[in-house]
């Protein structure tokens with residue numbers, strides 16, 4: 408048995424923050440943000456937590472296929488902005504859903520989290536699991552230093568996910584996942600400072616998201632392009648769904664891998680960078696718009712890249 412995607416769903420917080428809204432509270436402009444990133448607005452939670460967004464995605468997914476919650480064997484949530492270190496977001500979703508049979512755990516791989524989680528979940532189905540949810544969910548708005556315009560304008564909140572079910576047909580055709588921990592300091596967030604009376608180290612790390620934009624930009628254009636080139640060799644791909652970090656980066660990658668721009672779907676203009684949620688949100692919108700139809704055998708590449716550093720692609724027939 409192999410894992411195939413049989414439903415998609417996404418949930419975005421209602422509150423919209425436009426570039427102009429941000430230009431009123433920090434030294435930035437719609438012109439700068441949209442020309443350098445492609446982002447025009449983003450969503451921000453006002454009362455919801457990551458677990459609330461993920462729970463709504465889970466409810467949408469099981470409803471789409473008329474499943475009962477206790478039919479699920481697993482719930483995996485990819486997030487870098489959980490409500491708690493424990494309980495996991497996945498466990499919170501399992502409890503709220505009443506998915507009593509599902510094992511539940513979070514995956515921490517930043518913006519590669521959804522791709523890492525999808526790869527792992529498909530292996531679980533190859534080893535006898537039958538049905539499960541793979542969700543990417545973030546409330547990055549709590550991780551941002553809202554006085555740092557270099558990062559505050561880039562990120563957004565949201566969640567998306569897929570229902571994975573067992574099939575005799577193999578649809579996950581190839582994958583290429585990678586990590587490079589020697590570059591781990593290029594993007595950090597959620598550092599817990601140790602307040603113990605015997606702790607001696609004074610770290611300058613911060614809870615707030617910090618990024619070396621230049622390093623990450625160059626990493627994305629170099630390593631990610633190489634990864635995509637390798638996985639799309641001798642394959643005619645219909646669409647590529649890359650982590651929605653920056654439109655300029657996606658354009659540069661498209662040119663490097665010599666695949667037409669229009670095959671690279673984008674929606675960062677509406678949602679900004681939602682880290683692990685960006686690919687499943689993009690997928691759900693592509694399905695809702697009819698660009699992608701599940702079961703139509705379209706060849707799609709999912710590519711995540713970000714903190715860790717981690718990156719990776721999965722080639723799937725949908």
Ligand SMILES: O=C(O)C1CCN(c2ccc(-c3cc(CO)ccc3Cl)cn2)CC1
Nearest residue numbers: 443518620621623624627652653656712713
């Ligand atoms: O000056 C400019 O043009 C700046 C240059 C720097 N930029 C960047 C750089 C890196 C990212 C980014 C972030 C993550 C984290 O999820 C993952 C993947 C990427 Cl590629 C996004 N924007 C913005 C415009």
